[in-house]
Amino acid sequence: MNGEDLLVRFEDGILELVLNRPEKLNAFSEPMMQRLTTELIHARVDDAVKVVVISGAGRAFSAGGDIASMDGAQPTEVYEHIGLLNRAVLAMTALPKPVIASVQGFAAGAGFNLALASDLIVAADDAKFVMSFAQVGLTSDGGGHYFLPYLVGPHVAKELLFLAEPLPASRAYAYGIVNRLVPPAELAAETTKLARRLAMGPSVALGQMKRLVDRAFQSSLAQMLEDEQTAQVLLTGSVDHREGVTAFGEKRQAKFQGR
Secondary structure, rough: OOOOOEEEEEOOOOOEEEOHHHHOOOEEEHHHHHHHHHHHHHHHHHOOOOOOOOOOOOOOOOOOOOHHOOOOOEEEHHHHHHHHHHHHHHHHHHHHOOOOEEEEOEEEOHHHHHHHHOOEEEOOOOOOOEOOOHHHHOOOOHHHHHHHHHOOOOHHHHHHHHHOOOOEEEHHHHHHOOEEEEEEHHHHHHHHHHHHHHHHOOOHHHHHHHHHHHHHHHHOHHEEEEEHHHHHHHHHHOOOHHHHHHHHOOOOOOOOOOO
């Protein structure tokens, strides 16, 4: 099922959402953000969806906000436009399923932040990430001030924000921003390989892991211990846990069902 600015593909439990404005380096449009949010919300209640992959058509992941469309925009229009991005980011983080960003070319500005909002990033080794906001006299939106310090610490985050210099994929990998670094020709295959592995995993447990990790910096140790305890009690009653224990005893690969 395809939309003009977002392509939607589904196969073997993997929902792929392709940012599709290659002539604009996949800069965000309102229809793109609205459709992205809708698909992410639907994926939350669709048991067939195990993993979401977000990628970009053409030679870039995303240039972020469409700067040309912002020229002369009224404050209310800017507020509403950023609100569309915010809803997409919140839908990504609220989704109790892994989200993989597959990045080639540039991930710039809010495009960088959309990748940061994912759970895992697979990147081509010639990709570049850039917090480009300072170049146009703006500050980050789309959660950049939240995700970036969480990953790299405040000093590196400020350097990337203040200087707006491209961050090579190799350095992003060294910082822990990128999980897998591959030659450009292998990006799609490596992303699919990772997505399939996750799709075959214990979906309910993965959802709990995502929730707990995302809450780590906002919780005390005592609260995290309690949350982990509660999650384990919930998961010990799951079909996947029973299958995992049985498979371990029988020395075979577990066949998880996501429940």
